[in-house]
Amino acid sequence: MIYQPIRLAFSVSTKQLCRIPGPIRISTVRWMASPIEKLTILRKSFDGEKIDAYLLPSTDAHQSEYLAEFDFRVKFLSGFTGSNAFVLVTRDKALLWTDGRYFIQAEAQMSGDWKMMKQAVPDAITPTEWINSNMAKGSIIGFDPDIMTYDEARSMGGRLKSVGYTMKAVHGNLVDRFWKDRPSLPNKKLICLSKEETGAGVGEKLTRVREGLKGKQCTALVLLALDDIMWTLNIRGGDIEYNPLAYSILLITESDAHLFIDPAKLDDCSRSHLGNVSIHGYDDAKPFLKKYAQSLEGTSATVFVPGSTNFAIGELFESRMYQSVSPIQEMKAKKNDVELTGIRRASIRDAVALSKYLMWMEKQVMGGADLTEEAAGKKIDEMRTHEEKFVDLSFGTISAVGAHAALPHYHPSNGSELVKCTTSEVFLVDSGAHYRDGTTDVTRTIWIGGKVPAEFRRDNTLVLMAHIDMASTVFPAGINGIRLDAISRQALWKYGLDYNHGLGHGVGHFLNVHEAPGISHRRYTDSNLLHEGTVITIEPGLYMEKKWGIRIENVYELVGASVPSGASFLAFRPLTWLPIQREIIDCFLLEERHKQWLNEYHSKTLSIQKEEISKRSGDHSEVLQWLEKACAPI
Template structure:
C-alpha cells in the first residue's frame, strides 16, 4: 500500500472507534531513540525514515513534526504522501501540543497507543483534552490493526559484559540506586529505560536498531529486584549471575503492566516522567504515592568510572586506526577506481571489524557525498548512492560499538581541489570544534553555558547550524546519552551540569543545500583541572584520534592559537595511531598531521 492508502485505512479505523485525532510517535514502550523494526509505526504511516518525528492524523489532514536534522530528508520523503511537514523550532510552526489544542474540537477524542507515549507527554495531552471537555483513548494500537506484515518482537539473545569492561558489579549499582531511592523518600522504583536497565544489569542485547539493548523492565524495591524480560534471551549463566547479584525474580516481558496494578498505599514509588510510558503509569493505582524524579541511573551511567574510561580510550584507538586507514584508502583511490557512498561505508565497517572486539555500528552510518552532505542525517540507499569524485567534499558520520565502548566520529574529506568557499566553510567548522574542545570552565557549567564557544565563528558571520553542538555518549548503549549536551536552546532534560567522567561530542557543521555540507566531530572526556579560591576548574580531553583533512583547511583565516591547537591535536593523533600502521600509511599520516 501507498502511504496515502495506509492513512485512509487508519482513518476508517478511527471513525469506527470514534477517534478524531490519532498520534503516532517514534518510540517503543521505553521511549528509546532508535527502535526495533516492530516499533517503526511512524515510518509505516508516513514513509519518513528518520530516527525522530511524530505524526498526527485527523480525518482531514496528516502532519509530521521532525527536527532540523531531517528537514531536507523529510521534505523529499513526504512528497506525494499527503503528509505535511512541520519543521520543529522554526518561526510560526506550532508545537504538537499547540496544534492539538488548536485543531481538536470541543468534546472530541484523542487517541494513541499509551505504551509508546511518555507519561509526561500523555499528561500534557490530558490537560489539553480536559480543556476541550473531550476524552483520551490510550489503549489502542491502530497501526497494528492495519500493518499486515508487521515484524515480530525480537527474540535475539542477550550477552553479558564482564567486570573488566563495566568496572562495577550489578550488586554495587543496585546499592547506589537504593541509596538514591531512600534519599528521595521512595521504597520502590520502576525502571523502564533500556539503557539504564542494561547499565544496572551489565548485560546487552540486540533488540534495538544499532543500540545493543534488551526489551525489559525492572522494578527495584529495598529488598527485591524483579526483571521483566523474555527469558529465552537469557542463558543459564547470565540468569545465575543476575541472581547472585540481587535479581530476585524473572517475569514475562509484558507482565509489568499487571504487576504495576499491585502497588499499595504502603509503597512510595519513584517514577521518571520522561521515561515511563503513559499506559504503565496509568496502571499504577491512583492512591499510591508517587515521587516524580529523574531515574538516578541517568547520571550514574553518564559519569564513566576509571575502568570504563580506560576501555573507551582503547576503543577510540581502534576506531582511530580504522578511520585513518579509511581516510588513506579514500585519498589513494578516489578518482582511480569506482567508490560510492555505500561501498565506502562498507569499507569503513570492514576496517573496524579488523580491529577486533567490534560488535556492530553504533548508529545508522552517514556517508554523504557532495550535495547529499547538506542533509544533516542523510542515509545512502541504492536509489541515491553516488560515486565519489574529485572536486567535492565527502562527509562521514559513523561509529562503532566495541566491547570497550561506543564511538562516534565525523570527518569531512576533500577529494582533489575543492572550491574556496568549501575550504572556508570547512575551516570555520574546524575553528568552532577547536574552540569548544579547549574550553576551561568552572564546575557547575552546563552545555548551554559553553555552546557559544562553538557558535561564535558561525554567528559572527550570521550563519548557524540547525542541530545541537554535542551530546553525551553511552558505554556500548545509546550513542545519544542524557543528561547533558551542547546546545544554545533550553531543553530541561539536557541541562545538567557537566560532570567529571562524562563523554560528550563536539560536532559543529554547516550545510549548504544543493552544494555541500561540513561537519567535524570528536568526542571529549570531561576532566577536573585546578581547584583554587575561585572554585573547581574543568577541561576537556579529546579522545578521538583521526586527522583533520589539511587539504580542506584555509590556514590564512585561522588564528595563531587555533593553529597551535590543531598542531597539538595532530601530534597526539600521530603518536597514538602511527605505531599501528604500515610504512605507506605511516608516511601518509605524517604528512597529514604536519604542523601548519
C-alpha cells in the same frame, strides 16, 4: 553522530522510554498499500473509538530513539524514516513534526497526503497549538497510553482541556491493528559483562541505587529506559539494530529486584550472571506492577517513577509517585575508571582503523577508482570488524558525497547509492562502533584532490573554528549543557551562518551512542548537567542545501580543570585521535590559538597512533607515512 531530542508542547523525551505492547488486532491490509489507503483505514477506526484525531509519536515499545522495524509505525504509515517524528492524523489532515536534521528528507520521503511541520525553528507551531487553531472545540484526541509518557499525556491533556479539547487513551495501537505484514522482533541472547569490564558488579550497582532511593525517601524504582536497565544489570542485547538493548523492564525494591524480559533471551550463563534478580516474562510486567501498586495502598510507600515513564504504567503509581529524571542517567553518565580506560583504548583502536580508511579513500579517489558513496561506507564498516573487541556498528554509517552531505542523517537509497566519490566534490563520513570496552562516534569531512572552492574552504574553516572554540572552553562543573552551545557558534554567526542541531551528545560505554547529557541550544532539561567523567561529543556543522555539508566530530571526556580561583571547573580532553584534513583549511581565518590547538592535537594524534600501531604485527609503513603527512603542523 548528530542527536537532537526535541521537546514539543507535550515534551518529547530525551530518552523515549518504554511501553508494554497492547493487543494487536490484524485485518487484511496489504503491506504495499499506498499512503492514502493507510490513512483511510486508520481514519475508519476513529468512529469506533469515538475520537476525532490520533497522536502517534515515532517510538517503540520502549520509546527508543532508534527503532526495530517491528515498531517503525511512522515509517509504515508515512514513509518517513528519520529517528525523530511526531504524527497527528485528523479526519482530513496528516501532519508530521520533525527537526532540522530531517526537513529535506521528510519532504522527499512523504507523499502529498502528508504535511511536514518544523520543530525547533522560529515561529514553529506545536501539535497542541495546531489543534487549538484548526480543530473544532470539543474534539477528542486519541493517544496510545503505552507510547506517550505519563508526564507528556498529563501536560498536553491539561493544556488541551483548558481550551476545550479532550485527550483519550486508546488501548491497542491503531496502526498495529491493520499492519498485516509487521516484521517480527529479533530474539538474540544477552551479552553479559563482567565487573572487570564495567568496574562495578550488579550487586554493587543495585546497592548504590537503593542508597539513592533512601535519600529521596522512596521504597522502589521502576525502570523503563532500556539503556538504564542494561547499565544497571551489566547486560547488553540485540533487539534494535546498532543499539545493544534488550526489551525489558526492571523493578528495584528495598529488598529485591524483578526483571521482565523474554526468557528466550536468557541462557544458563546470563541467569547465573543476574544472580538474585527475579526473572519474569516480559508480558507479565504490567499485571505484576499493577498488583504491586495495589499492595502499597494504605502504606506510606513512595515509588520513584522517572518522568519519561509511559502513561499506562505511570498511572498505576500516581497516588504514590515521586517523579524526576531517572537516577541511573547521572550514574551512567559519570564513567568510572574502568569504563574510561576502556573507552580510551577503544577510541585509539578505532582511530587507527579510520586512518587506514582515509588513506585508502585518498588512493581510491586519486586513482580514479569507480567508487560509490555506498561502497565507501561499507568499506569502513568492514575495516572496523578487524579491530580487537569489535561487536557491532554503533549506528548506520553516513557516507555522503557533495549535496548529500548537506543532509545530516543521509543514507544512500533509491539509486542515490550510485553517486561516485570524485575529486570534484566533498565527502563526509560519520561512523562509529561498539567494542566490548567502549563506543565510538567520529565524523570527518574531506575533499580529495581537485580544485577546492574558496567558499567551501571558508565554510570548513569556520566549522573547524567552532569545534576548537568549544574544545578549548573551560567551564564550571555541574552546569547545564545548554549554557555552552552558543560558544561554538560564534565563528559561524559572524558570517550569518548556523547549523540546526545540537552541538553534542553523551556517549555510552558499549551502550547507546546517544545518551544524556547533551549540549543543545533549543531546550533546557535536567538530564543535561555536565560532570567530570562524562563522555560527550563536539560536532558543529554547516549544511548548504544542494551544495555541500560539513561536520567535524570528536568524542571527549570531561576532566577537572585548574583555574586561578580554585573552583571546580571542567575541560574537554580528546578521546578521538584522528587527523583533521589540513588541505581544506583557510589558515588566514584562523587565530593563533586555533593553530596552536590544531598543531598540538595533530602532534598527539601522531604520537598516540604510532604507539598503537607499533604493537601490531605486519608492515605498517604506508599508514605511518600517511599519518606523518596528515599530522604535519600548519
